[in-house]
Amino acid sequence: MRLLPSLTRWSRLSSRFPALDASSNKESSSEQGRIVSLTVEPMRWLTGGALIGALTLLLIFLGLLLWEGAMAFWPRKLYLIQTTDQQAWLVELVREETFTPLRTKPDSHSEGGLPLRQLLYLGAPGMGVQPLRWVPTAAYQEVKLPKAALSVELISGERFHGIPLALSEEERPPLTRPADIIARWQQLRTELDAWRNWKASTRRELSRLSERLEQAQKEHRKALRLRPQDAFGINREWDLQRQALEKSIQSAQQQLNEILAQQPTVRLTLQVFPGPKPEQYTIDGIDLIRLYPANQLSALDRIGVVLDRWFSFLTEQPRAANSAGGVMPALWGTIVMTLLMSVIAAPFGLITALHLREYARPGALLLLVRISLRNLAGVPSIVYGVFGLGFFCYVLGGYLDGGADAVGWAPWPAKTWWLAVALTAFCGTGAFLLGLRQFAGIDPQGPLLYRLRGMLSLTLWAICLVFFVVLIATIPGFQGLYRSNLPEPTFGTGGLLWASITMALLTLPVVVVSTEEALASVPFSLREGSYACGASQWQTIRRVVLPRALPGMLTGLVLAMARAAGEVAPLMLVGTVKLAPEVPWKERFPFVRLEDQFMHLGYHLFDVGFQSQNGELSRSLVFATALLLVAIVFVLNLSAVWLRAWLRHQYPLSA
Amino acid sequence: MAVPHHRTTPSSREEGVPPETTPFVEPPPPETSRPTVPAAPSHRLLRISQGDEIPAEIHQSVGEATPILKIENFSLWYGRQQVLFNISMPFAKGKVSALIGPSGCGKSTLLRSMNRLNDLIPSVRVSGTMTLADEPIYRSSVDVIALRKRMGMVFQKPNPFPMSIFENVVYPLRIDGERNRSRLEEACERSLRAAALWEDVKDRLRKNALRLSGGEQQRLCLARAIASQPEILLLDEPCSSLDPIATGKIEDLLQDLTGSYTVILVTHNMQQAARASHFTALMYAGRLLEYGRTSDLFTNPHLKETNDYVTGRFG
Numbered sequence: 015m016r017l018l019p020s021l022t023r024w025s026r027l028s029s030r031f032p033a034l035d036a037s038s039n040k041e042s043s044s045e046q047g048r049i050v051s052l053t054v055e056p057m058r059w060l061t062g063g064a065l066i067g068a069l070t071l072l073l074i075f076l077g078l079l080l081w082e083g084a085m086a087f088w089p090r091k092l093y094l095i096q097t098t099d100q101q102a103w104l105v106e107l108v109r110e111e112t113f114t115p116l117r118t119k120p121d122s123h124s125e126g127g128l129p130l131r132q133l134l135y136l137g138a139p140g141m142g143v144q145p146l147r148w149v150p151t152a153a154y155q156e157v158k159l160p161k162a163a164l165s166v167e168l169i170s171g172e173r174f175h176g177i178p179l180a181l182s183e184e185e186r187p188p189l190t191r192p193a194d195i196i197a198r199w200q201q202l203r204t205e206l207d208a209w210r211n212w213k214a215s216t217r218r219e220l221s222r223l224s225e226r227l228e229q230a231q232k233e234h235r236k237a238l239r240l241r242p243q244d245a246f247g248i249n250r251e252w253d254l255q256r257q258a259l260e261k262s263i264q265s266a267q268q269q270l271n272e273i274l275a276q277q278p279t280v281r282l283t284l285q286v287f288p289g290p291k292p293e294q295y296t297i298d299g300i301d302l303i304r305l306y307p308a309n310q311l312s313a314l315d316r317i318g319v320v321l322d323r324w325f326s327f328l329t330e331q332p333r334a335a336n337s338a339g340g341v342m343p344a345l346w347g348t349i350v351m352t353l354l355m356s357v358i359a360a361p362f363g364l365i366t367a368l369h370l371r372e373y374a375r376p377g378a379l380l381l382l383v384r385i386s387l388r389n390l391a392g393v394p395s396i397v398y399g400v401f402g403l404g405f406f407c408y409v410l411g412g413y414l415d416g417g418a419d420a421v422g423w424a425p426w427p428a429k430t431w432w433l434a435v436a437l438t439a440f441c442g443t444g445a446f447l448l449g450l451r452q453f454a455g456i457d458p459q460g461p462l463l464y465r466l467r468g469m470l471s472l473t474l475w476a477i478c479l480v481f482f483v484v485l486i487a488t489i490p491g492f493q494g495l496y497r498s499n500l501p502e503p504t505f506g507t508g509g510l511l512w513a514s515i516t517m518a519l520l521t522l523p524v525v526v527v528s529t530e531e532a533l534a535s536v537p538f539s540l541r542e543g544s545y546a547c548g549a550s551q552w553q554t555i556r557r558v559v560l561p562r563a564l565p566g567m568l569t570g571l572v573l574a575m576a577r578a579a580g581e582v583a584p585l586m587l588v589g590t591v592k593l594a595p596e597v598p599w600k601e602r603f604p605f606v607r608l609e610d611q612f613m614h615l616g617y618h619l620f621d622v623g624f625q626s627q628n629g630e631l632s633r634s635l636v637f638a639t640a641l642l643l644v645a646i647v648f649v650l651n652l653s654a655v656w657l658r659a660w661l662r663h664q665y666p667l668s669a
Numbered sequence: 670m671a672v673p674h675h676r677t678t679p680s681s682r683e684e685g686v687p688p689e690t691t692p693f694v695e696p697p698p699p700e701t702s703r704p705t706v707p708a709a710p711s712h713r714l715l716r717i718s719q720g721d722e723i724p725a726e727i728h729q730s731v732g733e734a735t736p737i738l739k740i741e742n743f744s745l746w747y748g749r750q751q752v753l754f755n756i757s758m759p760f761a762k763g764k765v766s767a768l769i770g771p772s773g774c775g776k777s778t779l780l781r782s783m784n785r786l787n788d789l790i791p792s793v794r795v796s797g798t799m800t801l802a803d804e805p806i807y808r809s810s811v812d813v814i815a816l817r818k819r820m821g822m823v824f825q826k827p828n829p830f831p832m833s834i835f836e837n838v839v840y841p842l843r844i845d846g847e848r849n850r851s852r853l854e855e856a857c858e859r860s861l862r863a864a865a866l867w868e869d870v871k872d873r874l875r876k877n878a879l880r881l882s883g884g885e886q887q888r889l890c891l892a893r894a895i896a897s898q899p900e901i902l903l904l905d906e907p908c909s910s911l912d913p914i915a916t917g918k919i920e921d922l923l924q925d926l927t928g929s930y931t932v933i934l935v936t937h938n939m940q941q942a943a944r945a946s947h948f949t950a951l952m953y954a955g956r957l958l959e960y961g962r963t964s965d966l967f968t969n970p971h972l973k974e975t976n977d978y979v980t981g982r983f984g
């Protein structure tokens with residue numbers, strides 16, 4: 015078995031753990047002395063049993079994932095099967111199982127044991143046959159491995175199996191020998207890829223130009239609305255702009271037409287086997303992305319095909335309603351969302367934890383906050399999603415889009431608003447100044463009035479902060495940033511920004527709790543030493559506590575990132591979509607459009623596996639995606655371990 | 670450099686404890702509920718355990734020295750529990766004063782009250798006054814940070830910061846905002862030389878301080894404590910976690926520092942107090958029992974309890 019450790023490794027293991035293997039007694043006798051620590055206690059067996067149970071489950075899970083993930087893109091052999099009812103198929107064997115046949119034929123049990131049936135991929139999609147079919151092996155009359163058999167992948171995600179008959183091009187005699195066809199294909203493939211890329215980039219350019227035109231039109235309308243007196247100038251400017259844009263659109267369109275005219279004309283004719291009799295089927299070369307002679311591949315060739323498919327999987331967009339193609343947009347979305355999330359969650363979590371651990375006075379309130387935080391970490395993630403949709407997308411997003419009236423807030427009259435700003439600023443400054451003495455002169459055991467003053471100033475400060483946020487949200491005259499786009503929402507719907515903020519909110523308790531624990535693990539003697547040197551509290555935190563707590567804090571953050579990367583439920587509500595193939599990294603800086611909806615590996619997995627029509631066919635994609643997702647989370651966790659070890663090396667924690 | 674002192678107390682011989690394993694006598698913690706002297710019940714200790722006020726026996730010689738730090742009627746509570754009772758004592762300028770007494774008698778608490786390190790514990794309350802060079806320590810207008818900068822402190826366990834040796838030593842200057850490289854380097858070398866560590870670490874000043882051995886770490890902490898040239902050095906059992914050789918080095922340093930610094934030393938080790946200090950105060954259950962010249966206290970104490978304690982008969 016491949017999964018078992020090799021014999022040498024086993025013997026090395028058993029020499030380290032002598033209890034594993036009786037034969038190691040000989041080995042240990044060659045060393046000095048006897049091992050005396052082999053006391054056997056019942057608890058040892060009990061705990062060990064539990065460990066083995068847990069490990070077995072994990073190993074089964076990981077093994078299945080690794081095996082299926084690795085085999086997802088493995089090129090299988092093609093069998094030509096002739097059945098007893100005169101059907102001929104060129105098939106891939108997907109899997110096999112024993113089955114209990116219907117008891118219509120009493121003699122079907124005669125051969126002893128249950129009969130076997132195989133799931134076959136027929137390789138002739140859209141030709142009036144089911145692409146996948148269970149066939150009992152008893153129905154086979156003849157099974158052959160035709161040497162010339164080709165497996166052909168199309169852009170649509172369909173795969174054909176067939177015997178190549180001819181590869182015809184313009185201005186070239188058609189090739190008929192299978193070896194020639196394959197050799198020529200290798201040359202054609204790069205040409206076709208280049209042409210496809212060319213076409214795609216021109217298309218992108220075209221759509222970008224029309225988007226700009228649309229935008230300019232909106233701006234023009236807005237300008238007309240705001241400054242009707244300048245209508246003449248605005249219109250003239252708009253005309254110039256429009257003409258320039260239309261000109262470039264025209265030239266791009268022309269270029270596209272030229273490209274389409276230059277489409278290489280390649281035709282591959284296959285003999286396919288959809289059932290009763292073989293048929294000829296011609297494939298346009300432009301639809302063709304990969305072909306290989308399935309029965310003539312060496313092991314190395316097979317690995318080459320696997321790597322090629324993995325490369326396509328990682329770098330290409332999904333095609334055919336996600337049931338084929340790659341996952342690049344989903345990968346990109348996952349990574350960008352996770353990074354944005356940590357950029358938001360890390361500083362907030364750090365500052366919150368710092369206050370809780372370093373500044374807040376222990377008491378009932380602090381205990382309550384701690385308990386709430388730990389409970390928040392356990393709130394089902396979908397609840398965060400609902401909140402994110404309701405508050406971030408609709409309220410905040412709607413406000414950003416269309417101003418206060420768009421979300422039903424009555425904007426304050428300007429005078430009242432300015433008065434409120436002045437009042438808040440005055441109260442806030444007053445509270446701060448009142449508290450300043452409290453913070454500087456440490457006399458925690460002062461009279462009650464003194465302490466009351468401290469509490470009052472802090473409360474007032476907090477109220478002013480909240481009020482300040484409310485004031486920002488009610489700026490008079492704020493009409494929204496994207497009012498001209500309404501009613502089509504810009505930020506008022508799910509998007510990358512809201513998803514990141516929602517995930518930051520979701521992971522914030524985790525970050526806070528782990529940061530707090532990291533801070534708590536800094537020994538009090540270090541703080542004492544720093545205070546005794548005359549350091550202020552902030553100096554102590556910045557110079558002594560934070561460097562020392564850094565490994566723990568970073569580990570917590572990376573674990574939170576891993577959790578966010580694997581989360582699906584809330585994302586479905588706040589911005590993840592089934593298909594958002596355009597990745598903006600080919601555009602201008604900053605390469606991220608915060609308002610855009612995006613794809614996510616977790617959601618993609620759900621969609622491919624359980625929402626697509628041909629589940630069995632996208633099975634390999636499901637496992638590959640799952641493996642990729644697990645690999646990302648694993649790499650994140652591994653980097654946490656590595657980071658911790660590295661920081662420990664940089665800043666040893668104990669002598 | 671003096672040879673490490675031989676550190677076997679008569680008491681440990683009497684108890685039959687091998688001197689190699691326990692170089693110091695660690696008195697067991699006092700039990701506050703009943704008298705702790707089973708052999709010869711002391712009238713004074715009994716009254717203390719009953720909560721009576723006992724006036725401290727302060728020798729006349731103490732008053733003759735110039736004081737720099739004065740404590741008057743100082744009491745301290747942790748929440749409701751009182752741990753220091755009406756302590757009044759001066760500390761002489763430029764001398765080494767030792768605080769001895771059984772564990773839990775409040776020596777360390779008293780020491781930590783001097784630089785207001787007890788402020789870090791929210792439940793601490795104090796009464797009475799302390800003055801440093803005639804300026805009050807406990808008053809709400811006092812800048813605690815400036816106050817702490819006037820005192821250096823070394824703790825029971827070495828607590829170097831997670832940074833380089835150099836940064837550890839110049840930490841007090843760094844937090845004052847000193848950026849002048851040459852001044853920092855000069856302070857670092859001076860302090861490390863004073864702590865007799867310069868020769869050992871001068872080639873690895875950029876290395877992490879946590880890689881030093883325990884004794885080196887404690888000397889590093891001492892160097893840190895004197896880097897900003899404080900008026901008073903507070904040492905809280907600086908040798909309790911060190912082996913005899915490292916202890917010997919620290920004690921030699923104490924001898925060298927005498928005169929330039931006022932040192933207040935909390936110790937469990939009677940020999941150390943006898944060797945290193947000019948004045949010694951014996952504390953018991955939060956009270957000051959007797960305070961006088963070290964030579965007087967050890968050879969000619971006024972109280973019978975002091976005699977018992979220094980000869981190892983109680984505590």
